[in-house]
Amino acid sequence: MTAAVAALVVAAGISAVSAQTEWKAPPEAKNIKNPQPPTPASIANGKKLAEANCVSCHGPGGKGDGPAAAALPPPKPADWTSPKIKAETDGELFWKISNGRGAMPPWKHLPEKDRWDLVNYIRSLQK
Ligand code: HEC
Structure with missing residues (x-):
């Protein structure tokens, strides 16, 4: 494990609240429409953002097997390719990416467009 990953795991551990129950987005999140068509440019930007921000935990293919995952x-x-995540609406994924929970950081500081590009990238992995 690299020092950077170890530091990330420690930081995640401190902010982790006990969150064992199923993670549900509020009902109003379900119907938020994705304003960003899944163009190649949108998916490419989502991939770039995921590589910079998400793969340490979610893994290069989004299967939840990043280097930091074992320690959490x-x-x-x-696993972004799981039936559970497939079954969620774009709005729910957007809400969860924005708000985070426990070891999953909130990504509200990313522009909304970038967060929708991440949703489009996650969808592209599910095909
Ligand atoms: C420090 C580790 C970590 C990083 C970095 C991280 N995540 Fe997560 N993510 C988690 C954990 C842990 C969960 C499960 C949280 C739970 O169920 O309480 C999760 C869950 C999710 C979910 C699924 C929510 C659901 O149940 O429907 C999505 C979508 C997601 N993350 C997207 C992202 C995106 C996009 C990024 C990068 C911008 C990212 N995550 C970065 C740890 C991480």
């Missing part, structure tokens, strides 16, 4: 207590980083 449950709930583990989600």
Whole structure:
């Protein structure tokens, strides 16, 4: 494990609240429409953002198997290609990416467009 990953894991551990119950976005999040069409440019930007911000936990293919995942207590980083994540709406994923929970950091500081590009990238992995 690199020092950077170790530091990330420690930081995540401190902010982690006990969050064992199923993570549900509020009902109003479900219907938020994705304003960003899944163009190649949008997906490419999502991939770039994921490589910079998400793969340490979610893994290069989004399967939840990043280098930091092993050290995190449950709930583990989600497998973006799982049926559970497939079944969620774009709005729910956007809300969860924005708000975070436990070891999953909130990404509200990223522009909304970037967060939708991340949703489009996650969808592209599910095909
Ligand atoms: C420090 C580790 C970490 C990083 C970095 C991280 N995540 Fe997560 N992520 C998690 C964990 C842990 C969960 C499960 C949280 C839970 O269920 O309480 C999760 C869950 C998720 C979920 C699934 C929510 C659900 O249940 O439907 C999505 C989508 C997601 N992350 C997207 C992202 C994106 C996009 C990024 C980068 C911008 C990112 N994550 C960065 C740890 C991380």
